[in-house]
């Protein structure tokens with residue numbers, strides 16, 4: 521068993537967590553630039569926690585400009601082993617109502633203006649995204665949220681759109697009727713891909729704020745309506761987080777799904793052809809496989 525350190529990425533409405541002891545904001549520099557904000561590190565019921573507000577305190581980064589690589593690198597650099605993403609989302613399903621939480625298990629990535637990998641020329645890697653989230657971590661989040669009194673839906677496909685504008689009605693209908701998506705948001709990609717590359721267990725808790733624009737009984741989504749629901753959702757998210765240490769424990773076994781060994785067979789660039797500058801930048805994210813003799 522190895523020590524567990526839990527990272528929490530807070531989305532719209534969740535800019536702080538409560539109940540942590542020995543806590544402080546820490547600035548971290550990464551080879552990919554500065555993260556969205558300082559990271560709030562502390563202890564909750566014996567479990568080490570690192571909290572990062574995805575959009576920064578005051579919500580200063582738009583979904584396209586969130587420094588996703590720096591965020592994941594900083595969490596990894598601080599020793600985080602498991603990451604829970606908490607996000608606002610629109611719902612495509614009548615039964616997934618505002619205030620409900622959806623434990624996402626699949627994604628469709630429609631973002632196009634973001635850098636999606638730590639790897640590239642000089643060190644190429646291809647990780648599997650067939651099962652893009654950690655099932656075990658997601659199940660624990662579901663339990664923690666239910667204990668906090670939240671209605672939870674386990675499983676759902678998250679459509680990641682570029683934004684920042686909300687969808688057109690034609691897009692909303694396409695994603696819902698033809699593509700079978702459950703929820704829509706703007707941030708979980710490339711975050712989930714980068715977490716996988718960094719060999720972090722990643723679970724996505726999508727908190728429903730609205731019905732996007734497809735629902736005949738609801739007005740098209742407006743940010744003011746979202747903010748009204750967000751406050752209640754953020755309180756519920758904090759309650760869920762307070763329940764996590766007791767359920768997760770302070771030690772972790774190797775991930776049964778292999779999230780923590782995702783790079784094992786992913787590197788394809790021959791060792792002698794690798795760019796030393798690139799390898800240096802990958803020290804935190806891929807140090808486990810790059811510092812040893814493996815190819």
Ligand SMILES: CSC[C@H]1O[C@H](OP(=O)(O)O)[C@H](O)[C@@H]1O
Nearest residue numbers: 531532574583607608705706707
């Ligand atoms: C404030 S509504 C749109 C905004 O909220 C979501 O952000 P996050 O996933 O960080 O909670 C959505 O993806 C958009 O970025």
Ligand SMILES: Nc1ncnc2[nH]cnc12
Nearest residue numbers: 608609610704705706732
């Ligand atoms: N309807 C919606 N579309 C995209 N992102 C969202 N975040 C919250 N609601 C959303």
